[in-house]
Amino acid sequence: AVVSTQSTGKTALFTRKVLNIRVTANFLIALAAFKKPCRKYIKKYYAAAVVLPSDWIDIAEIYTTLGDRNIGYSAIPVVLRKAMAKKFPTFDVYQIGKYNKNPKKKAGVDDDEDEGEKLYERHFFTLKQLIRKIHISDPPDSALIPLL
Numbered sequence: 001a002v003v004s005t006q007s008t009g010k011t012a013l014f015t016r017k018v019l020n021i022r023v024t025a026n027f028l029i030a031l032a033a034f035k036k037p038c039r040k041y042i043k044k045y046y047a048a049a050v051v052l053p054s055d056w057i058d059i060a061e062i063y064t065t066l067g068d069r070n071i072g073y074s075a076i077p078v079v080l081r082k083a084m085a086k087k088f089p090t091f092d093v094y095q096i097g098k099y100n101k102n103p104k105k106k107a108g109v110d111d112d113e114d115e116g117e118k119l120y121e122r123h124f125f126t127l128k129q130l131i132r133k134i135h136i137s138d139p140p141d142s143a144l145i146p147l148l
Contacts, residue, residue: 009045046083
């Protein structure tokens with residue numbers, strides 16, 4: 001069956017707003033950023049599907065697990081970076097302060113993993129790392145709080 005490229009964004013928005021399921025909606029947005037035909041709809045659905053800073057961080061983390069070999073490990077595509085930069089100023093200072101936490105390390109994980117396992121390992125981002133990776137500077141108050 002042929003599925004329209006826009007349906008991934010519509011499904012993510014429906015999942016987040018109507019069904020109130022965060023993880024699935026975040027996965028669908030990350031999947032849309034991963035699939036090249038769906039990328040043009042990220043701009044349309046990203047802002048509506050992302051409600052909290054934790055969603056904002058989670059989408060970037062999920063995207064890295066998909067293993068896009070074209071842009072490298074822990075890199076984020078331009079369309080997703082632009083959508084994230086546009087959404088960031090909508091978060092208030094309280095939300096940013098609340099979600100400004102260090103990522104949790106997996107317990108019992110050895111550093112001697114082979115390259116294949118590392119490719120699909122989830123990369124944990126902090127708010128500070130994403131602000132620097134996306135080059136956010138507006139609004140100055142919100143962008144600078146996590147960097148202190």
